[in-house]
Amino acid sequence: MRHDTPLDELPEDDRSGAEPPQPPQPPLLTRRVLTQTIALVTAALAIAAMVALPTGYVVRMPGPTFDTLDTTGTPVIEVTGAETFPSAGQLRFTTVSALGNRDAHVPVLRLVRAWIDPDEGVYPVEALFPAGTTTEETTQQSQAEMVTSQESATVAALRALGRTVNETLTAVATDPEMKAQGVVEVGDVLLALDGTPITSFEHLGEMLDAVVPGSAVTLRVERAGTPTDLEVVTSPAPAGSQVGADRSYLGVSVDRSFETDPVVTMHIDDVGGPSAGMMFALAIMDMLTPVDETGGQIIAGTGTMSTDGNVGPIGGITYKMRGASDDGADWFLVPSGNCVEAAGHVPDGMTAVEVRTLEGAYDAVVAIGEGRGESLPTCS
Incomplete structure (x- = not known):
């Protein structure tokens, strides 16, 4: 006797022309939660990357x-x-x-903390490490x-x-725009101006203040161990100088050294x-x-x-x-x-x-x- 069996009850291999069954679909609410979770994880990763990124700022405290x-x-x-x-x-x-420099940058999260803390401050790195210079310099x-x-x-x-302070002024350069050029030599030790011993850099400046620019002065120096008198014509203050134009300049740059007791x-x-x-x-x-x-x-x-x-x-x-x-x-x-x-x-x-x-x-x-x-x- 023949028995007819419904097609959907046959084994899969025996189905002729039937679509295979599909896995059950998750409810709409489950899909929405999954999408939101992925978005939150992505945002968290983005924030984590942002706060870890180095910045061009330093923190002072x-x-x-x-x-x-x-x-x-x-x-x-x-x-x-x-x-x-x-x-x-x-x-x-x-x-x-200071936290941070040209070689070690401060992460964003640390900057946020500094912005909140009234005892700390945030500054561009150039404010403490000038452009064109290295951290080591x-x-x-x-x-x-x-x-x-x-x-x-x-x-x-x-x-x-x-107390005793002995100051020595030694010429290290002369200004090519002033009259000392070619007269005073590098290594000359400045001893006296118009017969008055020079006791300090400030003292030399005070004596020059009493000289009219363009006047000749006698500068005694020690050159190679020998005292030598040089005639130097003074010059007015260089252009852009903050001092008055009536101040006399020798046009000599000096190195200052001290001996103290x-x-x-x-x-x-x-x-x-x-x-x-x-x-x-x-x-x-x-x-x-x-x-x-x-x-x-x-x-x-x-x-x-x-x-x-x-x-x-x-x-x-x-x-x-x-x-x-x-x-x-x-x-x-x-x-x-x-x-x-x-x-x-x-x-x-x-x-x-x-x-x-x-x-x-x-x-x-x-x-x-x-x-x-x-x-x-x-x-x-």
């Missing part, structure tokens, strides 16, 4: 501070050839730390500035105390720039005087120092004040040229004192140590 009077271990400042005196207080120089220049600042601070401090040596590693000069000078003066100028106070500050005792402005003043506050300083010596920038950013509990010269800064330290700090001019 408060750096460590250093007590210039610290004598534990290797002292920050070492004086040879004179008695020194301890201090119960601190004179801290301040720094700014910028670092070397910064270290050279630190060495120069130490020398200038030593000279300024010892001169302020009436006592001898001062600095021990600072991995810190560059010229901005610690003022605090170095104050520390030297404190160490060489019996009185404890600090009176046990923690005083921080910053500022360049010229050999004639002028305090110059620096960069990163707000970061330096914050770093000093974090390290316990209640007083901060601010160069006059940074006072406007500092105002409104002085940390709570800190007093920012305006200073212009080494003499003024020293007087401010003495006043703070004696409890008279509230009478000092401030930047806030």
Whole structure:
């Protein structure tokens, strides 16, 4: 007897002309979730790649501070050839730390954190590493500035105390547009001008200020060990100079070298720039005087120092004040040229004192140590 079987119940091989069965389709909601998941994963990967990408920016933040009077271990400042005196207080120089350079870029996520943090700042890499220079070149220049600042601070401090400072000016070049060209030679040591011994670069400038441009002067030099008198016709200030046109120039570039008594040596590693000069000078003066100028106070500050005792402005003043506050300083010596920038950013509990010269800064330290700090001019 014949039995007819429905086609869809036959084994697959026995179906003639029938479509193979299709796998069941996922519900519409499942497909939508899968699509959204893929989109989220893709976005997450894109964000992860973005935050890891290097950028052309650097982050600046408060750096460590250093007590210039610290004598534990290797002292920050070492004086040879004179008695020194301890201090119960601190004179801290301040720094700014930077994250990133031309060779190590900062990821976006770290920049976002710096934008949010009021104690940090974001800057184009060119602001700290000028175009056309390598990271190594910028670092070397910064270290050279630190060495120069130490020398200038030593000279300024010892001169302020009436200690021995012998300065030598040696010609290293002459201006081809001025009359000294062909008269003064490289290697000549400048000894006297019109019979008056030259005691410093600043002294030479003061004497030239009293000479009418175009006048002849007698410049005594030491050439190959022999004193020689040279007649040099002075020149007016070069075009574009910031000094007055009535100032006389020799047209000679000099190298300045110093011999001091006592001898001062600095021990600072991995810190560059010229901005610690003022605090170095104050520390030297404190160490060489019996009185404890600090009176046990923690005083921080910053500022360049010229050999004639002028305090110059620096960069990163707000970061330096914050770093000093974090390290316990209640007083901060601010160069006059940074006072406007500092105002409104002085940390709570800190007093920012305006200073212009080494003499003024020293007087401010003495006043703070004696409890008279509230009478000092401030930047806030």
